[in-house]
Amino acid sequence: MTGMKAALMAAALAGAMGLATPAEAAGKLTISSPQDPGSWDPIDTFLVNWASVATNIFDGLTYRGPDRKLVPGLADSWTELDGGKRIRFKLRTGVKFHNGEPFNAAAVKFTFDRLLGEEGAKGPQRSNYIAIESVEIIDDSTVDLKLKAPDPVLLTKLAGYGAMIVPPNYIKEKGDAVFNVNPVGTGPFRFVSYAPKTGIKLEANPDYWGGAPKLSEVEYRFISEPSTAVAELQAGRVDLVLPPTIPIGMVPVIQADPKLAILSVPGPTVDALRFNTKSGITADPRVRKALTMAVDRTTIVKSILAGQASEIASFQGELSFGYDPSLKPLPYDPAGAKALLAQAGVKPGAAVQIDIRGNDATMNEVAQAISGYLQMVGVTATIKPYETNVLLNDIIPQGKTGAMFQQKWGGWTFDYDNTAYAMYHSGEKWNPYEQDAELDKLLESQRAITDVAERERILKQIARTVADKALEMPLYNSNAIYGVNKRVKNFVPAPDNRVKLTDVTVD
Template sequence: MKKIKWGLTTAFTVLALSGVTINAAPALAAGKMTIASPQDPGSWDPIDTFLVAWAAVSTNIFDGLTYRGPDLKLVPGLAESWEELDQGKRIRFKLRHNVKFHDGEPFNAESVKFTFDRLLGEQGAKGPQRSNYTAIESVDIIDDYTVDMKLKAPDPVLLTKLAGYGAMIVPPKYIKEKGEDYFNLNPVGTGAFKFVSYSPKVNIKLAANSDYWGGAPKLSELEYRFISEPATAVAELQAGRVDLVIPPIIPIGMLPVIQNDSKLEIASVPGPTVDALRFNTRDGITADPRVRKAIIMAVDRATIVKSILVGQGAEITSFQSALSFGFDPDLKALPYNPEGAKKLLAEAGVKPGAAIQIDIRGNDATMNEVAQVIASYLQMVGITATLKPYETNVLLNDIIPQGKTGAMFQQKWGGWTFDYDNTAYSMYHSGEKWNPYEKDAALDKLLESQRPLTDRAEREKILKDIGKYVSDKALELPLYNSNAIYGISKRVKGFVPAPDTRIKLNEVTVE
């Protein structure tokens, strides 16, 4: 029997260092904090979404069995300890006592089983999260505060996945009584703040949960305003109507506006978020790998990163950051070589003036600037690129998954597990939501082969092989890994910027 176990003393120490107080006497919460968020997720159900904008809010509404804070260390959440049994085929979780959902319903083993039965069942199949948890065969109740998670195969990233998104624990009775549609718009969790109201496209309001198992929050209210326009968000921050602007609203070009305001400051930390322009490999000229390689060679990405990101990001060679497990520092991207690009285009029979469409998020000011520069580079090798901006939800829900993109399309990916599997499987495995065009049996086999491995070195080698394979096929034009940039009022105290934008605000105050 191999044990990986957290004791209560260890849990208390680590969580205390992470800014979470356990079993503290309820304090009188005071003050309101207003946050500008770039996007309304449209549903607050954990299994309905993959969006960073959802996690930025919902980290304060829901808890998982595990928790990962801004220091990226994994610590107990609703599970106070866990251990591996049967050579890793089972994980036994000991659950916290005396925890309640916001509606008063008790948290216990039944709610954990309900959460994962729902995630892995018919309801979960409708959303994008289930594929992250397919290693789980079942969750079995041992007693009211003990569950066994049986695994079909080992998943080396599973404990991290339990700290976010689809694995957030939800209330069985509430959902059964109110229904799925009601829960989407009126979320109930066990988190530090409870739901008050939601106005689609406008805001969501939360109030302090004085009974929170980690100690009552120091703030009494949170309001998240959905502001997609960067200039508006920054103006509201300057006017004092917003206390915090979360990534990725603030474009690089607007940083001096905040830095030059004595009432404001920038908090910037390296994060997992990466940007690429991915290719439509099914239709048009980009179905030819020679054309895809020519486009990559036509773009001086190093100059783009240096001139536009100005120190707030780094060039990437695969669709992951240097913080990601599976990152290969030795992988070399195709070099900037416009003459070589022209030769490849000629070999592929592409005539000067050939037109392509690049689909981007309309509210991403930095990518808008980058895409314009890319279009200029492509013009120099004989390709005319037209930019088509979309409202983010339309691009992500209607255009990309349905395979209705132009020749190239923006993909921004949070990579919040800091493990290349979570990105690569979603982007490249046949049939996945974010892979509308590619069907590659060899790549599928590589992706599947690393998931059951517990040998880190062996698994890391396969992840690097996947990165090289994707690079050789030129499935995307990798661009940059950007910092998580927060604009913040100096009235805010105790704020710790999270690299993955999953910000827990129970220890924050506003003067």
């Protein structure tokens, strides 16, 4: 995003909040984040709550701001060579990591060798970058990414998560375990301290290549309980509450407070209840379709989500590349659901377990409604809440879920590939149950296609295949809802939670 555009967007938001935007300010910003990622190493995580913090510590070769436009990051420019099999990056010069170590071509090579090597294999990020065969240093400020095959989303992937550039000497000297909890990057803020389950503190990097931040300090507090986060915002002990903390029911409470505002923007985040397709009654696709048809998702979106979401037919929102507007959700049809259940031999009183994130108040309410709908077609649903990290790092990847389990996915690239490959390809962390050679083939084939229209056709075919197999009960595409104290200025809400705070000020 250009500085002018960012300024205009910030001014518009400030105006909407009834406030003037001062030219300069400084001070400390305190942010409530619902989850401690547990590690600050870019290759260790997929969590949007990691990105909310780490976007301010690390930089990628490219950058994508709230306007979803891709611009230079640590690379000044890039050029495709050899028919797209090689991308040459000209790097910024004079940039240093927070520990004083120089950023250069060697740092880029180290970052991707590490990501694609043994250390990267331990985390969830490597599969997003497997199109990269090697990184070749041309000179100190020029590198080539040599590709095994074209990846039409790679430049966007380089703007976040696993592709954040890390300091070679620091990691070699200190080791991965130290880096996990003492991160060093090139970003606008430097790491100060980290208290697991409590919070992380940052300070301004006055030498930031993009210009020194206007804030002097940023503190993120990990507050998993939504009511506590909102109470802290109301009391002025927190200036900003990040998505997806704020339950829909608390939005009017915040809007009624003259000191506070709600900023809501359409985002990539989608929610679904995915099915155990390997065992139990949900191994039968007829049962999966019946359970989906039994739930009035339209009413859930209108009544529980109060218009802060839209119903989905596949695990993506309408901003996603690969979205198919002609693909419609299974209809709400309790009679049809009962007929399918009977056809599958499911007796009235059959039980299913729904696993959800315990701190997701909105999903808790949605799950209660779903349980009620299922009861009306003769299926008894038990809701089992888990601590989020347990559900995501143990229960789902190990295939230890109940018949249905909540999957909330950021889809931050706004490209269905980033979601679909992780959810449906055999052997992926988020796909503990399903193995489908034909679906694997489709997922793999679209990654090598540079023809935009053909790739979109295949992505739509993938969505239809998933819908036909009823691998999940698609629920809704949520808005990203931020609660903010009006003393915060120049804050631009990001749809993907990757909030860069360089221009933010506080009164």
